[in-house]
Each structure stands twice: as structure tokens, then as C-alpha cells.
Amino acid sequence: MSVSELRPNQEIDASAVALSSGTSVANSELRKQTLMVVDDYQSNLQAMNALFEYQYQVVLFDNAKDALTHAQQESVDLILLDLDMPDMHGYEACTELKSNPLTAHIPVIFVTASDSSDDEAHGLLLGAVDYITKPVNLTILRARVRNHMELVYYRKQLEFLSSVDGLTGVANRRQLDTVLLQQFASTIRFGRCLTLMMIDIDDFKPYNDFYGHMQGDDCLKRVAHAIQSVRRRESDFVGRYGGEEFAMVLPDTDLEGGLVMAQKLLQTVRGLNIEHQGATAADRVTISIGLTVYEAKQDYPEHISVEELIKLADRQLYAAKRDGKNRVNYYQVPKLPTPIKDDTQHE
Numbered sequence: 001m002s003v004s005e006l007r008p009n010q011e012i013d014a015s016a017v018a019l020s021s022g023t024s025v026a027n028s029e030l031r032k033q034t035l036m037v038v039d040d041y042q043s044n045l046q047a048m049n050a051l052f053e054y055q056y057q058v059v060l061f062d063n064a065k066d067a068l069t070h071a072q073q074e075s076v077d078l079i080l081l082d083l084d085m086p087d088m089h090g091y092e093a094c095t096e097l098k099s100n101p102l103t104a105h106i107p108v109i110f111v112t113a114s115d116s117s118d119d120e121a122h123g124l125l126l127g128a129v130d131y132i133t134k135p136v137n138l139t140i141l142r143a144r145v146r147n148h149m150e151l152v153y154y155r156k157q158l159e160f161l162s163s164v165d166g167l168t169g170v171a172n173r174r175q176l177d178t179v180l181l182q183q184f185a186s187t188i189r190f191g192r193c194l195t196l197m198m199i200d201i202d203d204f205k206p207y208n209d210f211y212g213h214m215q216g217d218d219c220l221k222r223v224a225h226a227i228q229s230v231r232r233r234e235s236d237f238v239g240r241y242g243g244e245e246f247a248m249v250l251p252d253t254d255l256e257g258g259l260v261m262a263q264k265l266l267q268t269v270r271g272l273n274i275e276h277q278g279a280t281a282a283d284r285v286t287i288s289i290g291l292t293v294y295e296a297k298q299d300y301p302e303h304i305s306v307e308e309l310i311k312l313a314d315r316q317l318y319a320a321k322r323d324g325k326n327r328v329n330y331y332q333v334p335k336l337p338t339p340i341k342d343d344t345q346h347e
């Protein structure tokens with residue numbers, strides 16, 4: 001049977017549907033995986049749509065150029081790609097997909113009338129995960145698509161698990177480093193500003209000593225959750241820096257906005273009202289914050305590194321501890337002519 005003769009497949013494969021649930025462990029929302037089909041024949045597109053629409057979100061393109069643009073902008077899990085298309089050959093499209101960091105991870109299956117083994121070898125060497133020849137055996141096509149979708153699902157689960165801190169559920173240090181590096185690079189490139197906050201639970205050693213390590217873990221989780229809850233924008237990012245220290249990255253946030261967020265953090269953690277008999281600053285759990293704002297300025301020739309940015313925020317964190325804890329200390333890069341010292345930042 002040729003592709004153009006395909007008919008809707010009424011049988012829904014239960015295992016494939018189960019595997020098409022969302023891509024993150026934390027986010028349990030059910031999301032159909034997305035299958036992109038690129039073929040210049042409308043009848044083939046409609047046939048593929050009919051075959052897969054029950055299991056997957058199917059997006060159809062009759063030309064490679066629009067398909068490539070879509071794949072860069074939207075989430076696509078797997079691509080069925082024709083070889084002979086007027087606007088761009090399938091090999092060329094595959095090469096473009098694989099050379100773009102935004103689309104390189106998307107598996108490509110060639111679906112083509114060419115059954116030459118040289119063509120198949122070439123397609124696979126270009127990075128395609130599979131090569132299917134027309135006329136297509138429907139059962140085999142469905143099975144192959146399902147198998148590759150399964151791999152995509154598990155790969156995404158692994159990616160998610162490897163980026164999350166097991167105890168608190170916020171991003172782990174690895175992910176934090178990656179995001180901070182990306183955001184800082186884009187801040188410099190586009191001449192914007194960025195706030196970095198290093199956040200440390202006060203007197204956490206005495207807390208562990210007094211209440212026990214398990215309750216210490218519980219306290220860490222609650223504080224991490226409270227810090228997360230203060231996020232306002234999609235781009236605001238929280239990660240566990242290590243031990244009882246967290247970091248918050250706020251792109252496009254200046255000193256004023258950063259201090260507002262820091263105040264909210266201090267209040268929110270105090271508002272948890274977690275009793276702490278060994279605390280020096282209050283009778284409950286508090287945090288101290290070291291805040292650095294970086295403003296990319298045209299006339300400021302020296303760009304500091306991410307490591308220096310962290311060091312500057314850490315220095316402010318130590319200063320906040322030294323000044324009595326439960327407060328925020330800050331620094332602006334480039335340094336302001338007269339640094340603001342704002343004593344209203346703490347109780």
C-alpha cells in the first residue's frame with residue numbers, strides 16, 4: 001500500500017498514548033507528543049495525519065523551509081521527512097536541522113520512494129534515526145514512530161531528572177550554572193541588566209543540631225519552595241547552589257527591581273514562621289541575601305565573568321551575615337559613584 005492510500009487507523013495503541021504524557025516529571029500535565037510531517041504531496045500529508053492524529057499532535061508542512069522555521073520556534077518531538085521536495089531536498093533539510101542547536105536533538109525519519117541502499121546509508125549518516133521506503137507498511141510505520149517517540153519521552157525524562165535537585169525540587173547546581181551563563185551572556189550581548197542573588201539560610205548548623213537533620217531537610221524544602229514562590233516572570237530562575245545556599249537569577253531586572261524581590265524573599269521566608277531557637281537574628285528561620293546587579297553599558301569596557309559576578313554577590317552575602325543576618329546587602333556593577341546604603345532593607 002502506498003502512503004497516498006493510507007486510511008485512518010482507528011485502533012489507538014494504549015502504550016503509545018500512555019507514553020505521550022508530558023515531558024517533565026514535575027509537570028504531570030498530559031501533553032501529546034508532536035509529530036511533524038514534511039511532504040510536498042497534500043494527499044500524503046492527509047494520509048499521515050489520519051494515521052497519527054489520534055496518538056500525536058500532528059503538524060503538517062508541504063515545504064521544508066516553513067517546517068524548519070516551525071521546528072526552531074515550537075516543540076517538535078519527531079519529524080517524518082520526505083526526500084524529494086521542490087524547495088529543498090530532504091538531505092539538505094536534515095543537515096540544517098542537525099546543524100542548528102535549536103533543532104539538532106529532534107529525531108528525523110526519512111520517508112521516501114527511493115529504496116537505494118546508498119541513499120539510505122547517506123540519510124542515516126546525515127543523522128536521521130530511521131529510513132522508511134514507500135510503499136509504506138502501515139503497521140511497521142506506526143511501530144517505528146512509536147518506538148522513536150518512546151525514546152524521545154525517556155530522553156526528556158532523563159534530561160529533566162538530571163537538572164533538578166533531588167531534595168528541594170528546584171534546579172540543581174549544574175542547571176543553575178548553565179542558565180546563569182546563558183542569561184549573563186545574553187545580558188552583555190543585548191546591553192541589558194541582570195540581578196543575581198545568593199541566598200543563604202541563617203544559622204542552619206544550629207538548626208540541624210537542635211532539631212535534627214531530617215527536620216533540617218524539611219526546612220530546606222520549605223525555604224526552597226518559598227523562594228520559588230516569589231518568582232514573578234517566566235525568566236526568573238531559582239537553583240540550589242549547594243548545601244543551604246540558593247541562587248536567584250533575574251534577567252532584565254535593575255537594582256530597584258532586585259531589591260523589591262529581595263525584600264519579598266526575606267518576608268516570605270520569615271512568613272513561614274519556622275521556629276528556630278538557636279537563631280541569632282530572630283526566633284524563626286531567616287535568610288540573608290547577597291545581591292549583585294550587572295548593567296551592561298556601552299561605555300563600560302570591562303565585562304566581568306560569571307565567576308566574578310558570583311564572587312561579588314557572595315561577598316555581599318558575607319557582609320549581610322556580618323551585619324546581623326536576615327537582610328540583603330547589594331552591589332552594582334559598574335560601581336555607582338556613590339553606593340546606596342539602604343538601612344531599610346532589614347528588620
Ligand SMILES: Nc1nc2c(ncn2[C@@H]2O[C@H](COP(=O)(O)OP(=O)(O)OP(=O)(O)O)[C@@H](O)[C@H]2O)c(=O)[nH]1
Pocket residue numbers: 167200201202203204205206208212213214215216217220242243244321325
Ligand atoms: N539537613 C540538611 N543540612 C544541610 C544540607 N546541606 C547543608 N546542610 C547543613 O547546613 C549547615 C551550614 O552551616 P554553616 O555553613 O556553618 O552556616 P550556618 O550555621 O547557617 O551559619 P550562617 O551561614 O553564618 O548563618 C551545615 O551544618 C550543613 O551540614 C542538607 O541537604 N540537609
